[in-house]
Amino acid sequence: MSGLYFEDLSVGQSADLTRTVDEKAIQAFAEVSGDHNPVHLDEAFAATTPFKTRIAHGMLSAAYISALIAGKLPGPGAIYIAQTLGFRRPVKIGDEVTVTATITALDPEKARATLATVCTVGGKTVLDGEATIMVPRRPA
Amino acid sequence: MSGLYFEDLSVGQSADLTRTVDEKAIQAFAEVSGDHNPVHLDEAFAATTPFKTRIAHGMLSAAYISALIAGKLPGPGAIYIAQTLGFRRPVKIGDEVTVTATITALDPEKARATLATVCTVGGKTVLDGEATIMVPRRPA
Numbered sequence: 001m002s003g004l005y006f007e008d009l010s011v012g013q014s015a016d017l018t019r020t021v022d023e024k025a026i027q028a029f030a031e032v033s034g035d036h037n038p039v040h041l042d043e044a045f046a047a048t049t050p051f052k053t054r055i056a057h058g059m060l061s062a063a064y065i066s067a068l069i070a071g072k073l074p075g076p077g078a079i080y081i082a083q084t085l086g087f088r089r090p091v092k093i094g095d096e097v098t099v100t101a102t103i104t105a106l107d108p109e110k111a112r113a114t115l116a117t118v119c120t121v122g123g124k125t126v127l128d129g130e131a132t133i134m135v136p137r138r139p140a
Numbered sequence: 141m142s143g144l145y146f147e148d149l150s151v152g153q154s155a156d157l158t159r160t161v162d163e164k165a166i167q168a169f170a171e172v173s174g175d176h177n178p179v180h181l182d183e184a185f186a187a188t189t190p191f192k193t194r195i196a197h198g199m200l201s202a203a204y205i206s207a208l209i210a211g212k213l214p215g216p217g218a219i220y221i222a223q224t225l226g227f228r229r230p231v232k233i234g235d236e237v238t239v240t241a242t243i244t245a246l247d248p249e250k251a252r253a254t255l256a257t258v259c260t261v262g263g264k265t266v267l268d269g270e271a272t273i274m275v276p277r278r279p280a
Contacts, residue, residue: 017174025172032168033203034159037210039217049217058220059199059206063173066199070177077179077189080198085223 003075005138006111014102015073019064021056021095029060055090061119061127064099069131073101074113077136081112084129095121101131111135143215145278146251154242155213159204161196161235169200195230201259201267204239209271213241214253217276221252224269235261241271251275 019025030036035057038045046054062085069078091097098120105114112134119127159165170176175197178185186194202225209218231237238260245254252274259267 019174028168028172029203032165032172032200033207034157035203035207035210037216045216050219057203057206057210058223059203060172062202062223063169063175063197063199066197067173067175070175070197076177076185079190080227082227083198083202083225085225087220087222 003077004073004135006108006113006135007138009074009103009106009113009135011103011106013073014100015068016098016100017064017068017072018096018098021060021091021093021097023093025060026054026056026093029057033057033059051090054093056093056095058085058087058127061091061097061099064097064119065101065117065131068099068101069115069133073103073115074133074135079134080131081134082132083117086128087126088128089121089124089126091121091126097121097126111137143217144213144275146248146253146275147278149214149243149246149253149275151243151246153213154240155208156238156240157204157208157212158236158238161200161231161233161237163233165200166194166196166233169197169203173197173199191230194233196233196235198225198227198267201231201237201239204237204259205241205257205271208239208241209255209273213243213255214273214275219274220271221274222272223257226268227266228268229261229264229266231261231266237261237266251277
């Protein structure tokens, strides 16, 4: 159950995943986060907002970034150090969110990787940012 | 169902909430995020990691920050622009996480607030960072 080691990584290496934000995901995220903001849950309220319809919790897309890093690049064993998140556009119910993580820098001394993390819907960026990850070294 | 308006805010204003990270929260967050990393879910695997026991998903604490901002300060109507997250210490199953958000800057031209966001367990910082929020102006 180990992911990639620091020695397996190179700049430009990339991974992605896609998740559909359905009704069930919104309800589950509201429950687990405690964020019951009506812009996510109440269509009548959401119609009065600049978004005109319900939108997903921004942190749900951030959770998908975390899942990509923990599951694929670099995978189990990696330790999350930091993440920046810029929320660029709303994600609506039914949207398919594609998360892409691409290694932009490697620090061999600290065994840390920097990844550009981008979420898109229909090719448009909804969230971007940068992850800093500590990656286990290959056992000698 | 409206939160605070930009005109209601002042630097130093603060709000907090506390959540207990229980087994149910970990399972629910794994499900909704798709992050089934064994460090969160498998005690035998987690015992082999530097943490020695299972830890919560870092993004679960980030979700609590989002809930505090969406629910209390400034509350419904606010729009998340950006968030930085520094994961300082692990959160373990059963830990009580207290999230505090404090307004550090206000930009009247853009109606934006900057908040210092800190999560603590037993008085120790587990996550820190900064939120940038667009806040609705009070209707004339």
